Amino acid sequence: MAVTVNGARHAPEPPDDERLLDLLRWRLALRGTKEGCRSGDCGACLVLVDGRPTLSCLTLAREVDGSDIVTVEGVGDLPAGRAVQAAFQAETGLQCGYCTPGFVMALTALLLETGRPRDAGALWAELQGNLCRCTGYGSIRRAVERAVREAP
Amino acid sequence: MIRPDAAAKVRGAVEYGTDLTAPGMLWGALALARVGTGRVRRVDLAVARRVPGVVAVVGPSELPALLPTGGGDPERPLFPTGTLSYRGQPLAAVAAETPEAARTAAARVTAEVDPGPTVRSLEEIFPEWPEDPDAAPEVTAHVKAGHGPLAERFAAADFVVREVYRTQGIAQVALEPHACLAEVREGRWHVRTSTQTPFGVREDVAALLGVPEAAIVVEGTWVGGGFGGKGASLLEPYALVLAAATGRPVKLSLRYREEFQLVRSTLPAVFRLETSVKDGRMTARRVRTLLDTGASLPGRDFATGYSIGFLLGPYRYDAFEVEGVAVRTAKVPFGPHRAPLAPQCVFAAESHVDGIARRLGADPIAFRLQHLWRPGDATMFGQPVGPHALAEGLHRARATATQWRREGPPGRGIGVAVGFWSTGVGAGGESRLRLGPDGLVIEQGEREIGSGSVVLGLAAVAARTLGLPMARIRVAYPDTGSAPYDAGVYGSRTIGALGQSVQKAGEAILRELARRVGNESVPEHLTLAVDGEEVVVRGAGADRPVRDLLTDAERAAGGLELLGKHYGGGSGLDPSRIERGEFYPYSDFTGTVHLAEVAVDMETGRTDVLRCAAFQDVGVVLDPEMFRGQVEGAVAMGLGEALTEETLWGEDGRLLNPRLLDYRIPTLPEVPPVEAVALEGALGAGPFGAKGIGEPPIIPVPAAVANAIADATGARLTELPMTPERVARALKLL
Numbered sequence: 001m002a003v004t005v006n007g008a009r010h011a012p013e014p015p016d017d018e019r020l021l022d023l024l025r026w027r028l029a030l031r032g033t034k035e036g037c038r039s040g041d042c043g044a045c046l047v048l049v050d051g052r053p054t055l056s057c058l059t060l061a062r063e064v065d066g067s068d069i070v071t072v073e074g075v076g077d078l079p080a081g082r083a084v085q086a087a088f089q090a091e092t093g094l095q096c097g098y099c100t101p102g103f104v105m106a107l108t109a110l111l112l113e114t115g116r117p118r119d120a121g122a123l124w125a126e127l128q129g130n131l132c133r134c135t136g137y138g139s140i141r142r143a144v145e146r147a148v149r150e151a152p
Numbered sequence: 153m154i155r156p157d158a159a160a161k162v163r164g165a166v167e168y169g170t171d172l173t174a175p176g177m178l179w180g181a182l183a184l185a186r187v188g189t190g191r192v193r194r195v196d197l198a199v200a201r202r203v204p205g206v207v208a209v210v211g212p213s214e215l216p217a218l219l220p221t222g223g224g225d226p227e228r229p230l231f232p233t234g235t236l237s238y239r240g241q242p243l244a245a246v247a248a249e250t251p252e253a254a255r256t257a258a259a260r261v262t263a264e265v266d267p268g269p270t271v272r273s274l275e276e277i278f279p280e281w282p283e284d285p286d287a288a289p290e291v292t293a294h295v296k297a298g299h300g301p302l303a304e305r306f307a308a309a310d311f312v313v314r315e316v317y318r319t320q321g322i323a324q325v326a327l328e329p330h331a332c333l334a335e336v337r338e339g340r341w342h343v344r345t346s347t348q349t350p351f352g353v354r355e356d357v358a359a360l361l362g363v364p365e366a367a368i369v370v371e372g373t374w375v376g377g378g379f380g381g382k383g384a385s386l387l388e389p390y391a392l393v394l395a396a397a398t399g400r401p402v403k404l405s406l407r408y409r410e411e412f413q414l415v416r417s418t419l420p421a422v423f424r425l426e427t428s429v430k431d432g433r434m435t436a437r438r439v440r441t442l443l444d445t446g447a448s449l450p451g452r453d454f455a456t457g458y459s460i461g462f463l464l465g466p467y468r469y470d471a472f473e474v475e476g477v478a479v480r481t482a483k484v485p486f487g488p489h490r491a492p493l494a495p496q497c498v499f500a501a502e503s504h505v506d507g508i509a510r511r512l513g514a515d516p517i518a519f520r521l522q523h524l525w526r527p528g529d530a531t532m533f534g535q536p537v538g539p540h541a542l543a544e545g546l547h548r549a550r551a552t553a554t555q556w557r558r559e560g561p562p563g564r565g566i567g568v569a570v571g572f573w574s575t576g577v578g579a580g581g582e583s584r585l586r587l588g589p590d591g592l593v594i595e596q597g598e599r600e601i602g603s604g605s606v607v608l609g610l611a612a613v614a615a616r617t618l619g620l621p622m623a624r625i626r627v628a629y630p631d632t633g634s635a636p637y638d639a640g641v642y643g644s645r646t647i648g649a650l651g652q653s654v655q656k657a658g659e660a661i662l663r664e665l666a667r668r669v670g671n672e673s674v675p676e677h678l679t680l681a682v683d684g685e686e687v688v689v690r691g692a693g694a695d696r697p698v699r700d701l702l703t704d705a706e707r708a709a710g711g712l713e714l715l716g717k718h719y720g721g722g723s724g725l726d727p728s729r730i731e732r733g734e735f736y737p738y739s740d741f742t743g744t745v746h747l748a749e750v751a752v753d754m755e756t757g758r759t760d761v762l763r764c765a766a767f768q769d770v771g772v773v774l775d776p777e778m779f780r781g782q783v784e785g786a787v788a789m790g791l792g793e794a795l796t797e798e799t800l801w802g803e804d805g806r807l808l809n810p811r812l813l814d815y816r817i818p819t820l821p822e823v824p825p826v827e828a829v830a831l832e833g834a835l836g837a838g839p840f841g842a843k844g845i846g847e848p849p850i851i852p853v854p855a856a857v858a859n860a861i862a863d864a865t866g867a868r869l870t871e872l873p874m875t876p877e878r879v880a881r882a883l884k885l886l
Contacts, residue, residue: 036327088158095785096374097161100162104164136786
């Protein structure tokens, strides 16, 4: 198979039952994508596959053959992703940080598919597939509002 | 202040336990018992050994040869060989070339077990209060204390309110599952692990494996959430044993389902409260608690004696009696989860108080103020009450509640609840500060688990002590081989305890600098400042660069190095009030007052929490963002305990809802806006009077919601979580 991950081309040969999550983390050593529940409930493993937000724990590696993948390690190369990362940093939209890559990727995906003007409230509701146990979501909400204001 | 770890965390660039890797690494897996209780007759490892890719399978027979003294604590065997006491106990451990091979092999470990008794609930074991608890084989701890003329006050009362409250088990749900990586080489037992307590893990590993502490090195990683669940060893001894057996590094981690099943946390409790009321005043209280402590060993229960004081609340009575019984059940042992059992106790106690106030027709806030500890008071256990901001919190809450009442449409309910906490400043810690020509390094033995208390809080203490800007201060995380000792991240103690050691080391640095600039009498006039690239000493004539004040040896070693130590201890309890069992003194008082506003659907029982306000005693705020983050996060977690979270156990000891779809933590649309108000001025034991607030703001949350539901509907909920079904029953809809 062939995939582009964060702009770099790879030709991994994963077994048929390997998950995209494990391909990224262990075959390509991109461990910024987090393993949480491995059952699609927490959102920590979210990446972009051809621009679409995708739970890498529920995706077989073979399914993404030929795709263009962006992970948290590469999302800062996109103007929207860079703005999202800056907003989470400026608003301290994190504590332990384990859910943060998933939130950064999910919000970037939303910004990429939403034209201006954006409705922060509507975008906010779209993020409910991502769980955070530390912040109570308050600082994440402030980060989302800032990103919506400042992203190109 | 932007957290120093934020930039790396938004890029996914910090290494957690789950991310650990090493050249030549093997993958471990645990074979977990698939029965709740029983006697192990035989464990068969042969099939597991034949799985391709398996390098080692370690069971009880293999252990003695791997351990320097043949074994560790016989009371806590790594692999039980006799009686199983809860489902999921490890029977063997596997190391293999791939994670799949390790898990396949672990699944093929089989055990012949004579099945034991089924798992019973507290109510099944003791449908009524046990009149002679010590006669029951399930009772592992029994505490009792009292003071004053209880029987007399009960007899003379206008009325006595008797209620029973029940609370549930809670799962930790840190998003990062437990994970560690171990290596044993040349007699050195090295483990990298995601832990709240590196030194605690070292102590545990030493006891469990019979390896001297000096031969063990624990290196903490970044921690993806702890909440108490990463406060003791779990996987480390197994990973080390596998590393010893294979001579290679071994990675061991839990799947999320196993995380639910094996990580210790809060378990169910039953609280019986009786309060006598005379002339509008609570005159005496009797409290009796049954705590499910799971398969805890006798003598290891801390929860019963510690939690029971929360059932009296921060109130004065003429007399009291408390009695607590720890009940052994076939569940994973009880473990600490953010303010262990305090939200549950306060749910019972503050619901009870609220009901009494309503029965008297008293304003619930005025009623609490009437009974509140006054300056100079002692707790019911005879311990002097330290400064707290509860009265101010109640006054502020009254103003906010009045405003909410004006704004809100009719039908909404507003509830208030009060809690207090004692931060763990009694436990000791040390830190080493090194002042170099261009900045300061804080070397210490904790790891940042998320609150910011280590990465930002300790730096803020040093900045305030020395006058140095935060940008010139770095917190370092040496392993237990070189870090100064610290008890770890628990009990909201980082700022209060380890922070004191940072402050003391900082003051020692100023004293030493005063001596060196020849101005020994006035170190308090000295401060550090930055001039260009250089750190300078200011306040004794012309600025003096630190560089010029260091000896050659110090310059070579990176700077002037001084150790700060904090070893505290709570003030004593009055032994004449304690009849039996262990009670624990409070070491630093922190008050917390919460409001919740709810709307209850009178047809379905569904409760929506619309907004919350938290008036949090903090002594002094070191960083406003960090303060707000702790309060918001605690309120959200408390709303989970109030409304949805509950571990459900089958008769076979199986956890019935070990998934995030079935065990529901609050999701983003369910958490309402939280107003986090800092109450400064009632100074605590920490540096500059700061009090730890990792735990306190969760304590009143379930009670505030329950009281809001009572305010909206008139119905009193007596059981957590307050699911639509339970609310509907209370409303007599079912």
